Amino acid sequence: MNWARSGLGARNPRAAARTASWILLLSAAAIPVSSIGLPGPATQRTMMIGSPVISIALAGVLTIRRLPEAVRGALLILAPLLGIVSVVTLNIATRDASAGAQVMFCLPALFAATHLRSLGALIVAVFCMFGVALTVAVLRPDGGGVYDWFDVSLVIGLITGILLLGAQRHDRLVAMLKAQASRDPLTGLVTRRVLDEAMHQALMPLVPRQGGDARGTALVLLDLDHFKAINDTYGHPVGDDALVHLAALLRHDAGPDVVVARLGGDEMAVLLTRCTAHTAQEWARTLLARVLSHPLPMSTGADLTLGISVGVGHSDPGPMPLRDLYSAADASLYAAKHAGRGQVGPTRTASLNPPPEAATPTPLLVHKPPPSRP
DSSP states (O other), X not given: OOHHHHTOSBSSHHHHHHHHHXXXXXXXHHHHHHTXXXXXXXHHHHHHHHHHHHHHHHHHHHHTTTSOHHHHHHHHHHHHHHHHHHHHHHHHHHTXXXXXXXXXXXXXXXXXXXXXXHHHHHHHHXXXXXXXXXXXXXXXXXXXXXXXXXXXXHHHHHHHHHHHHHHHHHHHHHHHHHHHHHBOTTTOOBOHXXXXXXXXXXXXXXXXXXXXXXXXXXXXXXXXXTHHHHHHHHOHHHHHHHHHHHHHHHHHHOOTTEEEEEEETTEEEEEEESOOHHHHHHHHHHHHHHHXXXXXXXXXXXXXXXXXXXXXXXXXXXXXXXXHHHHHHHHHHXXXXXXXXXXXXXXXXXXXXXXXXXXXOOOOEEOOOOOOBO
């Protein structure tokens, strides 16, 4: 079961397991200490009931961090509920229904509100209030403990509410920072980090794809030709407009499984999954033709024809380091630039042991950009 999606799981399982270990350790030490000074029968009852609790707590300290993720996720939800049962049992065994004894119910609520998601924290808070009510009902049936139940329940509710509000603000902040880190603010394309993650999944899949897909993965690298000259001639705002314009053209030709990223400056990349080398080359040629046929309209009323150089790297199915596919696409891009820019370089095949020289290079596709209209 996916505990995180159910709203019950821990926000950070490792941190929750670490906190649970400390709580279990302190609880195991607190049981014999709390029995000091009690009357003889009460001490015996406390230790008789507390000994299994101590054993379970110490076992939890030793094992909770080493358990499989699914088992640990379930245990982190059950731990505060088991803690509530333990507190109820010990309080009834010692016949202590005071507010001081009921404060121990705040410990499971504090853990849940700090480490569990909203639904799990609310469930634990409700069980804590029920545990206090059960203890008071058993030990003080005359109704004298109602005010103690109200006070402790109020504290539990405040702890849960305040910590959940803080956790929600924290989650929104983290989500905003992740979104900012994954999107280029100018073009709206994803960043290099997102592209690398997608490439890693395509080139080094954890689970082999069904059906034995033999098409492979392609990486297309491109940049604007003479981008510095555009900035120097028309100004940096026009240069920014050119990048936004190019990003829009890339997104227009991108399907749902295509990842389009800005690497930095005027460099952009496109990841094509389940794609043959021929399909990648044709996709790059179509992109080049589209860029040349869609000039950038400027505020002066003139159109600025943009030129791009494109490199294509392709990897056959099977594990392949990201660096090798990047190197293949970069070699193709360098060939396009070396031949005069404004063209698609020959497709390079990524290889773990690349040959010193390409065997038979694919002819370059050259497009001469038409002159810009004044």
